[in-house]
Amino acid sequence: MSVDMDWDEAIGRARAADQREVKRAEAYLALLGEDEAQRRADTAHDRLIALDDREYSGPVEVDECPLCGHCALLVTDFDDFGGTEGPGICVVCSYERSDDIAREGAVAEHISRIMNKDD
Numbered sequence: 001m002s003v004d005m006d007w008d009e010a011i012g013r014a015r016a017a018d019q020r021e022v023k024r025a026e027a028y029l030a031l032l033g034e035d036e037a038q039r040r041a042d043t044a045h046d047r048l049i050a051l052d053d054r055e056y057s058g059p060v061e062v063d064e065c066p067l068c069g070h071c072a073l074l075v076t077d078f079d080d081f082g083g084t085e086g087p088g089i090c091v092v093c094s095y096e097r098s099d100d101i102a103r104e105g106a107v108a109e110h111i112s113r114i115m116n117k118d119d
Protein backbone atom coordinates (compact mmCIF):
# COMPACT_ATOMS: atom_id res chain seq x y z
CA MET A 1 0.00 0.00 0.00
CA SER A 2 1.34 3.43 -0.91
CA VAL A 3 1.84 6.32 1.48
CA ASP A 4 -0.95 8.25 -0.30
CA MET A 5 -3.38 5.38 0.22
CA ASP A 6 -2.46 5.24 3.90
CA TRP A 7 -3.03 8.98 4.26
CA ASP A 8 -6.35 8.89 2.38
CA GLU A 9 -7.58 6.05 4.53
CA ALA A 10 -6.37 7.68 7.75
CA ILE A 11 -7.87 11.08 7.01
CA GLY A 12 -11.11 9.44 5.87
CA ARG A 13 -11.41 7.69 9.22
CA ALA A 14 -10.52 10.90 11.05
CA ARG A 15 -13.19 12.88 9.16
CA ALA A 16 -15.82 10.22 9.89
CA ALA A 17 -14.89 10.28 13.58
CA ASP A 18 -15.01 14.09 13.54
CA GLN A 19 -18.51 14.04 12.03
CA ARG A 20 -19.66 11.81 14.90
CA GLU A 21 -17.95 14.15 17.38
CA VAL A 22 -19.66 17.19 15.82
CA LYS A 23 -23.09 15.55 16.14
CA ARG A 24 -22.41 14.62 19.76
CA ALA A 25 -21.23 18.13 20.65
CA GLU A 26 -24.13 19.76 18.78
CA ALA A 27 -26.59 17.73 20.85
CA TYR A 28 -24.77 18.75 24.02
CA LEU A 29 -24.72 22.42 22.98
CA ALA A 30 -28.48 22.33 22.31
CA LEU A 31 -29.05 21.23 25.91
CA LEU A 32 -26.95 24.07 27.37
CA GLY A 33 -28.85 27.06 26.07
CA GLU A 34 -27.47 30.49 25.08
CA ASP A 35 -26.96 31.91 28.59
CA GLU A 36 -24.90 28.95 29.81
CA ALA A 37 -22.90 28.84 26.56
CA GLN A 38 -22.03 32.53 26.92
CA ARG A 39 -21.13 32.11 30.61
CA ARG A 40 -18.71 29.34 29.70
CA ALA A 41 -17.24 31.34 26.81
CA ASP A 42 -16.62 34.28 29.16
CA THR A 43 -14.50 32.07 31.43
CA ALA A 44 -12.46 30.26 28.74
CA HIS A 45 -9.28 32.30 29.28
CA ASP A 46 -9.54 31.85 33.07
CA ARG A 47 -9.82 28.10 32.58
CA LEU A 48 -6.69 28.06 30.43
CA ILE A 49 -4.78 29.95 33.11
CA ALA A 50 -6.09 27.57 35.80
CA LEU A 51 -4.91 24.58 33.77
CA ASP A 52 -1.49 26.17 33.32
CA ASP A 53 -1.15 26.52 37.07
CA ARG A 54 -1.67 22.80 37.62
CA GLU A 55 0.45 19.84 36.58
CA TYR A 56 -1.16 19.82 33.13
CA SER A 57 1.41 21.45 30.89
CA GLY A 58 -0.38 21.25 27.54
CA PRO A 59 -2.57 24.34 27.06
CA VAL A 60 -1.09 26.92 24.74
CA GLU A 61 -3.99 29.10 23.59
CA VAL A 62 -7.72 29.69 23.41
CA ASP A 63 -8.93 29.52 19.80
CA GLU A 64 -12.28 29.90 18.06
CA CYS A 65 -14.30 26.69 18.18
CA PRO A 66 -15.26 25.53 14.67
CA LEU A 67 -18.54 24.13 16.03
CA CYS A 68 -20.06 26.73 18.37
CA GLY A 69 -18.07 29.76 17.19
CA HIS A 70 -17.08 30.88 20.69
CA CYS A 71 -13.46 31.67 21.42
CA ALA A 72 -13.33 28.78 23.87
CA LEU A 73 -11.35 25.94 22.28
CA LEU A 74 -8.48 25.17 24.65
CA VAL A 75 -5.71 24.19 22.25
CA THR A 76 -3.34 21.81 23.97
CA ASP A 77 -0.47 21.76 21.51
CA PHE A 78 0.99 23.91 18.75
CA ASP A 79 0.46 22.68 15.23
CA ASP A 80 3.34 21.55 12.99
CA PHE A 81 3.79 25.13 11.74
CA GLY A 82 3.93 26.75 15.19
CA GLY A 83 0.34 27.98 15.07
CA THR A 84 -2.66 27.26 17.27
CA GLU A 85 -4.49 24.93 14.86
CA GLY A 86 -3.61 22.09 17.20
CA PRO A 87 -5.77 19.54 19.01
CA GLY A 88 -8.00 20.80 21.78
CA ILE A 89 -11.38 20.80 23.49
CA CYS A 90 -14.04 23.49 23.71
CA VAL A 91 -15.14 24.47 27.22
CA VAL A 92 -18.51 25.64 25.85
CA CYS A 93 -19.81 22.82 23.62
CA SER A 94 -17.30 20.07 24.53
CA TYR A 95 -16.24 19.55 20.89
CA GLU A 96 -12.84 17.87 20.76
CA ARG A 97 -10.58 18.56 17.78
CA SER A 98 -8.49 15.44 17.19
CA ASP A 99 -4.80 15.34 16.24
CA ASP A 100 -5.60 14.31 12.65
CA ILE A 101 -8.32 16.92 12.09
CA ALA A 102 -6.09 19.57 13.65
CA ARG A 103 -3.21 18.55 11.37
CA GLU A 104 -5.43 18.71 8.29
CA GLY A 105 -6.62 22.21 9.29
CA ALA A 106 -3.07 23.37 10.00
CA VAL A 107 -1.88 22.23 6.57
CA ALA A 108 -4.81 24.02 4.87
CA GLU A 109 -4.11 27.19 6.86
CA HIS A 110 -0.40 27.00 6.03
CA ILE A 111 -1.12 26.62 2.30
CA SER A 112 -3.55 29.56 2.49
CA ARG A 113 -0.85 31.71 4.13
CA ILE A 114 1.62 30.82 1.38
CA MET A 115 -0.90 31.52 -1.38
CA ASN A 116 -1.82 34.91 0.12
CA LYS A 117 1.73 35.97 0.93
CA ASP A 118 2.71 39.38 -0.47
CA ASP A 119 6.00 38.98 -2.32
Ligand SMILES: [Zn+2]
Pocket residue numbers: 065066067068069070072090091092093094095
Ligand atom coordinates in the same frame (compact mmCIF):
# COMPACT_ATOMS: atom_id res chain seq x y z
ZN1 LIG B 1 -17.43 24.91 20.99
